[in-house]
Amino acid sequence: MQQVNSANNQTDLIELDSGKVPLWEGFREAFILHLADNALILAQRNSEWCGHGPVLEQDIAITNISLDLLGQARNLYQYAALLINKEPHNLSASSLHSGGKEVTEDSLSFLRTEREFKNCLLVEQPNGNWGYTILRQYLFSVYQFLLYGQLQYSEDENLAAIAVKSLKEVTYHVRWSSEWVIRLGDGTAESHKKMVQALEEVWSFTGELFLPEPYENEAITGFDLVALQHSWLQQITNVLKEATLFSSALNEKVFMQSGGKKGLHTEHMGYILAELQFMQRAYPDAEW
Amino acid sequence: MALQDADALFQHKIDNEIKIEPKDFMPEAYRKTNIRQISQHAHSEIVGMLPEANWISRAPSLKRKAILLAKVQDEAGHGLYLYSAAETLGTSRDEMINDLHIGKAKYSSIFNYPSLTWADMGVIGWLVDGAAILNQVALCRTSYGPYARALVRICKEESFHQRQGFDSLLVLSKGTPAQKEMCQDAINRWWWPSLMMFGPKDSESTNNDQSIKWKIKRKTNDELRQSFVDMAAEQVKVLGMVLPDEKLKWNSQKNQYDFGEINWVEFWNVVKGNGPCNKQRLAARVKAHEDGAWVREAAIAFAEKRKMKREILKEPAI
């Protein structure tokens, strides 16, 4: 198992090159914020397990994933901040422009409101039991794996660099979470039952991943999100079959929830932000 | 070899700083004392995750969140090495964890205090990890090999935690009035419990003599406590804060700090289970364990299924 200690975990950020930012207009920042919000909110959710995992080794593993996602979020927010500070009018988020200060990774994560966050609904759902957390992680990691797999060839060199680094981490996340999906799906009768239930619950939040928002159109991302769904389905079907969890009914029967990417979240989101943002809201203008 | 000779050889090794290894002869009491001490240390790492995990979701910046998450994760790693070290003495992790959950095994009482503000994260790193380091550096030369080796690795990471904790306090100490106040308040609350981490006074400690002779322990409680006070009394000046002890004063004759008396009534109360968080801490550990039971069972069942499949496949085809 991969183990990282604190000594080498924090400074592992991508160096951004402000000279190489291509002249994208409009939605570029929104797209990067969307990616960052996904990573941050899932990191926040996974970190709730820290100290409470089902077994020590897995407590460490889920915390590792949380740290990786947090690192990805930081790289992306820093890049978004760079773009926004260069062209402030490109972002309509009004809450960021108080006092004409430059935005930072922290103002982007701690001072935006629920309606400004662009993460998908999947990542904000409560952790549920270990099975639900694992399954959500698996479905999301495969999506991230394919997404970063595309973005590593982006013309935007900063984004490509972030994608390359993230892809290494996500490759491990896919492996770890798929192994657990199989183990729990094909474990005991009880674990199988719990996984079937988890899949039913989580499934309705997966459709949104592939429902492109204007900021995800091909001109900005460099790839077709709907085409990505095909690869995603193929990959997860194999694992779900091995986990004895596959049911072809899933895709047809379930109504897909959406809205998160537009800033229309579930009720959970407000509470996530209440905790996440508490210190920055209670002590405005303090350095930490 | 007669048992008497074995005992003598054992003590001879200890006296000559030769490490005792899992397969070597050791007196039963030595084995038991080591199991008790190492498992207690492991439990402290694991329970110790809880007061800090309490602030992960609310860390005030992304950088601080990453540092805190990684720190708490390190503590889980420490627990892991220590449980493995204890297992070499013939116990199992399940057994040790069970002893913790039924209240038979102890963990460090410091973790029965609540973490109330963000500044507590800095103070825990500075004082609690700091006190742990003094204890553990002294233990890196402990006579039981697997424990000594685990400690070397742990000590490196603990020093890193201490520096990070102090660093975050330094930021508070240079910050807004509210941040300074938060910093001083956290020092006030954690100072005395940190001094208690070194255990009862030497004159009242029951395990000291034999443990020192076997080199399970290398320094006495009071010696370690004194070094801690001397260290913290200097470091707190860098923060521009004060330690909450009116009797704290440099004694140039003894070349060390004099300090006030610990509230031993409080100390024994927390040890006996009446600290502010004893019940919550243990309940949190028990809940995690019980909620995880189906996961552990499934993992075992799955591994067995796979093993059977492999064995079937291994059968020669013809």
Ligand SMILES: [Fe+2]
């Ligand atoms: Fe530790």
Ligand SMILES: [Fe+2]
């Ligand atoms: Fe530590």
